[in-house]
Amino acid sequence: MTVIEPFLLSLLSAPGLSGSEGPVSKIIAEKWRPLVDEISSSRLGSLHALRRSAVEGKRPSLMIAAHMDAVGLVVTKIENGFLLITAVGGVDDRILPGQAVIVHGKREIPGIVQMIPDRLMPSNLTNEPLRFSRLFVDTGFDQKELEKFVQIGDVISFAQPPILFKDDYIAGHSLDNRASIAALTVCLEELKNYNLQWDVWAVATVQEEGTLRGAATSSYEIRPDIAIALDVTFAKGPGSNNHMTFPMGKGITIGIGSNVHPALTGIFKKIAEEIDMPYAMEPMPRSSGTDSMAMQITADGIPNMVIGIPIRYMHTPVEMASINDIMRAGRLLARFITSLETNALETIFSGKSS
Amino acid sequence: MxxxxxxxxxxxxxxxxxxxxxxxxxxxxxxxxxxxxxxxxxxxxxxxxxxxxxxxxxxxxxxxxxIGVIVSHVEKNGLVRFSNIGTVFPRFLPGSRVVFLNGTRGVVNNEKPEDITKIPKFEKFFIDVGAASDKDCPVKIGDLAVFEGEFADYGLNIVSxxxxxxxxxxxxxxxxxxxxxxxxxxxxxxxxxxxxxxxxxxxxxxxxxxxxxxxxxxxxxxxxxxxxxxxxxxxxxxxxxxxxxxxxxxxxxxxxxxxxxxxxxxxxxxxxxxxxxxxxxxxxxxxxxxxxxxxxxxxxxxxxxxxxxxxxxxxxxxxxxxxxxxxxxxx
The missing domain is CATH 3.40.630.10 (Zn peptidases)
Structure with missing residues (x-):
């Protein structure tokens, strides 16, 4: 068992949908408190943890954002004792029927996502996956009881417990992006024994799924000189082996494209090679689909980097990742941070270092 | 009120x-x-x-x-092609009327559809302002219009x-x-x-x-x-x-x-x-x-x-x- 495993398991067992990140935020704050010099919350609820530089006076700062919110469901209507639902974030509705869920009302209520039985379906729909409009959550309560505990807007999280597989694979409902929270924690632990030249902000952002609100507002508040988004990306798997996917368990991905700064892409490649860390280049021709989209255009602009951890079955209750890759992402970030000299901004962006 | x-x-x-x-x-x-x-x-x-x-x-x-529309092109025959300002639903377009900021009025309609059971795509629609050709069309590229929709008092509910x-x-x-x-x-x-x-x-x-x-x-x-x-x-x-x-x-x-x-x-x-x-x-x-x-x-x-x-x-x-x-x- 790796050192990060128990923490990762606790992250994967906690709810924390976009806009309702409270429970997972608490767990992260507890874990990070001994690893950083100060910790606070933004107005929108993002967790800001600072490892202060050992250098006196003015020094540059780095922000690493890993979003802590997860996709899930939300109640739109209570009808005849059933909950009608829609998505929080980009949930893949094809896999929802039969899933166990928890409804976060006045109290937590177990439920299952269900649908019209196959034999009773309108014939034009029998061969298609059911979209949200035909799915509902059954809690066993009748309308009257349900209205006592549940109101429109209450979120519904997946109840799937995490599963540890042979070797280093793990599955769970919010590896996107708790895998990155774990990686960022690995990084903070690695940094424990170092004096840092830069201020380093570890930020667990809120509301990434769909709106990127946490990263936009946190990067405005912190105004780092460099920002890194740590997020998951698509791993290769059955039927998905094209150029948009990356091998799982075989290293992290380094972003390249207009959303990241070319000098940072160069630096990260160099560092990965120096420490023999396997990596794949992840082309981001338009935008990265990560917190970097918001951070790059904050205030007068921030140079960005995106580091990816490949996972399978994105946005389902059983996403799968490699714990090795999570450790690698954390170690790569730590290596980058410890390599930063106080004058690094000049060396990186003048092109001298690569 | x-x-x-x-x-x-x-x-x-x-x-x-x-x-x-x-x-x-x-x-x-x-x-x-x-x-x-x-x-x-x-x-x-x-x-x-x-x-x-x-x-x-x-x-x-x-x-x-x-919401409204903006003229993108005037056809030789005087019909006005347009693009949307904000979310304009094609299903509300056929037969609706617009008024341009310069006062010109027009009706919205569409080319003969191949399948009358389907709502035509946005680009199939045009505005007819009663002009015989592009030369005597009272609106030009970039002119904006809003939809007409009179205020009506239904008592408890109002419509506009x-x-x-x-x-x-x-x-x-x-x-x-x-x-x-x-x-x-x-x-x-x-x-x-x-x-x-x-x-x-x-x-x-x-x-x-x-x-x-x-x-x-x-x-x-x-x-x-x-x-x-x-x-x-x-x-x-x-x-x-x-x-x-x-x-x-x-x-x-x-x-x-x-x-x-x-x-x-x-x-x-x-x-x-x-x-x-x-x-x-x-x-x-x-x-x-x-x-x-x-x-x-x-x-x-x-x-x-x-x-x-x-x-x-x-x-x-x-x-x-x-x-x-x-x-x-x-x-």
Missing amino acids: KELIRKFTQTAGPSGYESAVRNVIREELKSYASNIQVDTLGNLIVRVGEKNRNGLSILVAAHMDE KALDNRAACALLIETIKQIKTTPHELIFVFSTQEEVGSRGALTAAFGIEADLGFALDVTPASHILGTKMQCDLGKGPAIKVRDVNFISDPGVVNWMIDGAKKIRVPYQLEILDVGSTDARSIQMTRSGIASGALSIPCRYVHSPSEMINMNDYQNMIALMVRLLTNPVSLG
């Missing part, structure tokens, strides 16, 4: 071209507020009250722009084009009229360009730096139309919990619910699967602002015949006055 809504809805103001609406609103406000400004993007900003010890600076935004969002603009003015004292600094923004991405509210909120902000808008009351959203006319103002681009601050939601309960007006909770409001821009200003939204339930949003309920309207004014004249607790 209905007269004000009539006047506002029947004034043309597509996104980016809100000046006529702004003038009507400013005229109406003159006797109730002294501190009125217009910023670079055309937002009309009205300040009322001063922040005292228990007070906050509260930003309330109601957009004054409406542009109730989205002139109903909220009128409601905000009725609210301002009723506020006598407040512990807060209230900053009311009649915002521009909401229908094309909440741009007015974005810059206004950045300039204002409020402690708390919320949007006033309409929300689809499509309960009767077989959707899974539970919102209908006559059941009270809608307190937004989330929409496509926005998640309300839970503290703001509770503050609004408590306010409604205190004055015993009915309310509905709003979850929206399509669309958004100025709240999304207010929330992500600078390092973030606690934000929410209050909506007037409205049927047939973005059609030339939108419908709202006057009880909802009155109840929302009462709720607004309650919220803005008492100390705020977001606990």
Whole structure:
């Protein structure tokens, strides 16, 4: 068992949908408190943890954002004792029927996502996956009881417990992006024994799924000189082996494209090679689909980097990742941070270092 | 009260071209507020009250722009091709009428469809202004028009084009009229360009730096139309919990619910699967602002015949006055 495993398991067992990140935020704050010099919350609820530089006076700062919110469901209507639902974030509705869920009302209520039985379906729909409009959550309560505990807007999280597989694979409902929270924690632990030249902000952002609100507002508040988004990306798997996917368990991905700064892409490649860390280049021709989209255009602009951890079955209750890759992402970030000299901004962006 | 809504809805103001609406609103406000400004993007900003010890600076935004169309090309035969300003649904287009900002009127129709059971694509539509050729066409590329949709009084319900969002603009003015004292600094923004991405509210909120902000808008009351959203006319103002681009601050939601309960007006909770409001821009200003939204339930949003309920309207004014004249607790 790796050192990060128990923490990762606790992250994967906690709810924390976009806009309702409270429970997972608490767990992260507890874990990070001994690893950083100060910790606070933004107005929108993002967790800001600072490892202060050992250098006196003015020094540059780095922000690493890993979003802590997860996709899930939300109640739109209570009808005849059933909950009608829609998505929080980009949930893949094809896999929802039969899933166990928890409804976060006045109290937590177990439920299952269900649908019209196959034999009773309108014939034009029998061969298609059911979209949200035909799915509902059954809690066993009748309308009257349900209205006592549940109101429109209450979120519904997946109840799937995490599963540890042979070797280093793990599955769970919010590896996107708790895998990155774990990686960022690995990084903070690695940094424990170092004096840092830069201020380093570890930020667990809120509301990434769909709106990127946490990263936009946190990067405005912190105004780092460099920002890194740590997020998951698509791993290769059955039927998905094209150029948009990356091998799982075989290293992290380094972003390249207009959303990241070319000098940072160069630096990260160099560092990965120096420490023999396997990596794949992840082309981001338009935008990265990560917190970097918001951070790059904050205030007068921030140079960005995106580091990816490949996972399978994105946005389902059983996403799968490699714990090795999570450790690698954390170690790569730590290596980058410890390599930063106080004058690094000049060396990186003048092109001298690569 | 209905007269004000009539006047506002029947004034043309597509996104980016809100000046006529702004003038009507400013005229109406003159006797109730002294501190009125217009910023670079055309937002009309009205300040009322001063922040005292228990007070906050509260930003309330109601957009004054409406959807419309813009001429993209005039055919040799005089028919006018157009593009959309904001979300214009093709299903409402056939047979609708438009009026250009230069006064030219036209009817919208489409090329003969291959399949009459399907709604034609947007590019199949044109505006006929009665011109025989491109040379004598009274409109040219870049001219804007809004949809025609007369105001109609059905008694409890009213119908018009542009109730989205002139109903909220009128409601905000009725609210301002009723506020006598407040512990807060209230900053009311009649915002521009909401229908094309909440741009007015974005810059206004950045300039204002409020402690708390919320949007006033309409929300689809499509309960009767077989959707899974539970919102209908006559059941009270809608307190937004989330929409496509926005998640309300839970503290703001509770503050609004408590306010409604205190004055015993009915309310509905709003979850929206399509669309958004100025709240999304207010929330992500600078390092973030606690934000929410209050909506007037409205049927047939973005059609030339939108419908709202006057009880909802009155109840929302009462709720607004309650919220803005008492100390705020977001606990």
